[in-house]
Amino acid sequence: MIPIDRKSLVEAADSLTEYWSPRVVGQVNDQLVKVAKLKGELVWHSHEHEDEMFYVIRGAFRMEFETHSVELSEGDFITVPKGVMHNPVAERECWVMLIEPASTLHTGDVVDERTKTLDQQMDQGLSGRQIG
Numbered sequence: 490m491i492p493i494d495r496k497s498l499v500e501a502a503d504s505l506t507e508y509w510s511p512r513v514v515g516q517v518n519d520q521l522v523k524v525a526k527l528k529g530e531l532v533w534h535s536h537e538h539e540d541e542m543f544y545v546i547r548g549a550f551r552m553e554f555e556t557h558s559v560e561l562s563e564g565d566f567i568t569v570p571k572g573v574m575h576n577p578v579a580e581r582e583c584w585v586m587l588i589e590p591a592s593t594l595h596t597g598d599v600v601d602e603r604t605k606t607l608d609q610q611m612d613q614g615l616s617g618r619q620i621g
């Protein structure tokens with residue numbers, strides 16, 4: 490049983506030591522809440538079955554789509570619909586919260602050296618919990 494207590498997105502994001510390596514910090518029904526530090530660019534990908542939400546905790550980043558790009562700064566969020574190609578790009582370090590289903594693969598339909606499995610994204614406090 491996970492203790493019911495406050496969590497800080499800022500503290501959780503601050504504790505991350507690696508870019509593009511999301512950490513699961515909570516769960517709401519079937520959706521996982523994650524924090525990540527972004528810097529540079531990830532990779533073009535899409536998620537066939539999952540929408541993804543990105544909320545900017547600190548800094549700014551650009552979400553590139555095939556048709557346009559969207560600049561996001563602190564407090565902004567964007568939802569990327571399922572099936573839409575996207576590529577997050579952060580000129581400087583940016584902290585984000587992600588909300589996405591447990592089934593969402595980190596880099597979607599693309600696997601590269603930065604792809605993290607769900608196990609690798611688990612916070613220690615949640616690792617004993619059934620996800621799925």
Ligand code: NI
Nearest residue numbers: 536541595597
């Ligand atoms: Ni994605």
